[in-house]
Amino acid sequence: MHSKALSKPNYRAEIDGLRAFAVIAVIINHFNGDLLPSGYLGVDIFFVISGYVITSSLNGRKSKDFRGFITSFYERRIKRLFPALIAFVLITSVLICFFDPKPSGDIFTGISSLFGISNIAFFWKSKDYFSSSVQFNPFTHTWSLSVEEQFYLFFPFLTWVSGFSRKTNQGERNLFLSVLFLTIISLISFIFYYKTNQPAAYFLMTSRFWEISTGCLLFLTLQKKEAISNTLSQTPASIVFLGIIGVLFTPIKFAAASTVIIVLLSSILIACLREGTTIFNLLTNKKVVYIGLISYSLYLWHWGILALSRWTIGINFITIPFQIIIIIILAILSYEFIEKRFRRITWSNKRLVSYLKGLISPLLLATLSLSMLNTFSQKIYLGERSHNTPLNPIRNSNFYIYGDSHAYDIFKLLEANNSYKAINLTTPGCHFYIDTNSDYQKCVVNAHKKERLIKEAKEGDVVILASNYFPTIMGFDNEIDRRLYKRMINYLEEVLPILEDRGVTTIFKLPHPHVNNPEQFVGNGLICKKEIFRPYINQGCLVKGKSKKDFLDSRKVIDKLIREFTSKYSNVVFWDISEISCPSEECYPVTNENQYTVDNHHLFITSPKLSDSLLKSLNFILLSIKEN
DSSP states (O other), X not given: OOOOOTTSTTOOHHHHHHHHHHXXXXXXXXXXXXXXXTGGGHHHHHHHHHHHHHHHHHHTOOOSOHHHHHHHHHHHHHHHHHHXXXXXXXXXXXXXXXXXXXXXXXXXXXXXXXXXXXXXXXXXXXXXXXXXXXXXXXTTTHHHHHHHHXXXXXXXXXXXXXXXXXXXXXXXXXXXXXXXXXXXXXXXXXXXXXXXXXXXXXXXXXXXXXHHHHXXXXXXXXXXXXXXXXXHHTSOHHHHHHHHHHHHTSOGGGHHHHHHHHHXXXXXXXXXXXXXXXXXXXXXXXXXXXXHHTHHHHHXXXXXXXXXXXXXXXXXXXXXXXXXXXXXXXXXXXXXXXXXXXXXXXXXXXXXXXXXXXXXXXXXXXXXXXXXXXXHHHHHOOSOOOOOOOOOOSOSOEEXXXXXXXXXXXXXXXXXXXXXXXXXXXXXXXXTTXXXXXXXXXXXXXXXXXXXXXXXXXXXXXXXXXXXXXXXXXXXXXXXXXXXXXXXXXXXXXXXXXXXXXXXXXXXEOOOXXXXXXXXXXXXXXXXXXXXXXXXXXXXXXXXXXXXXXXXXXXHHHHHHHHXXXXXXXXXXXXXXXXXXXXXXXXXXXXXXXXOBSSSSSBOTTOHHHHHHHHHHHHHHHHHHHXX
């Protein structure tokens, strides 16, 4: 997200106007996705603009000295991006500690964004950008900034090697062909991964490169291909603009196609915007242009304010006007007193030294500050503090926790209690029985974890298997269900005999119920508790759970399978928490005193009532094993 001073030659005010349109679309979507379902595609418009502007900027510069070229490039990027980002991350990290009793995950995301890798952090955690859980992380939106920063690390080298930045005869041609090749590869990977590994398609720069590079190809094409440039310039901008608006209203289920279409339409719009047209006049309006100029700061602060609001007063028709005012004020302050001032700073002639000082020093200082804040965050938390009841250890054993994010919940539970030596062998998004790349490439790591488990586990140790058994527990309506069920049986037939021979106890955690009507659930059980800074509970917290009967009926298939294995192997037992999660005829009733889920299906491990109940239930199982 870049902006130039109005006085610069080659400056196109309409581009900043398009930035304004894009950031407004994103903000509307983040306030209420129902109003503009695909408004998040404003980020993709930013990607196209970035590619176009950065290529235009490099085209206007010539350097025969690679060191001078590369340090000058990064100096401009550092001044443009990092001062406002560092200020945003530091201030927001302090604020979130007042309202989140467990802010370490958010602070880690903030730190990763300072190093341009928050998109990788989200991919590794397999966080779905559209899920409710990420709505409470004030740094979720920094994934797109990290994608751009990673692009900036790569692109200047490509322009230099191709000869474009050195103004060689074939420089533009070489850059065009190399970028075109990479664009095709990136687009193919985006389409492929969107079907097989959506986090990879959404978060990784390799799957987003094609969007930014499309802007680059657009600039190069308009520079050299006069016929194409003339044809595009005759395209009615109003029709293209209306087409973009139409795409922003498409449902999320068409996200992959919508992304491709919005990139193409954005490119065409940039090419056909010409003076005298209605859309050009709209986008070059001074007030619209100013919104475009502050769009980077608007983008930074809007999500932070919305996340903090979700932790506290919520987002509704009463609060929205005040939240908009706060976002605008912070964006203007950030732009006028941070962005503009740092861009005017002149560093020494020793550019490499200036580059190192200008980047590394503030990053290290910010990282140190955030690490210290994480250590002392509990001291500034304003809510009621809770502590799990300590339990005495049952045995001196290693507890290997194996499975997906549901297993990781169990790992966190045991890790927080010194009675257990918990060893994390979980892989978010991967059932414990999937260890090949035929279903989900990232699950290949399960094969290595299985080898470690078989190699290390010894007599007296405990293995806890836990997964989201969906869709297995819902029956076998398709071939995928049947294949997963068969794979689970084969996996257990391979591993359980080995563990039995070793004298290792295996505990199956049986499925727990998901929240009924998950689309209505607000997510994050922490916000379902009244605090002095949260005067009322969002109605989304009060979504009714499944009936106990329906839940038990839905898991009959997996119950039968696991009980067969517990009767077949003497070292295998099951762990059923239905009496905890379904204390009455309804599962997961959510009230101020009783929160069971952190989203629509993960356990709310930090709930004292639930964590104590789970630990006591597990200890009862272990005690029974010991007595037998």
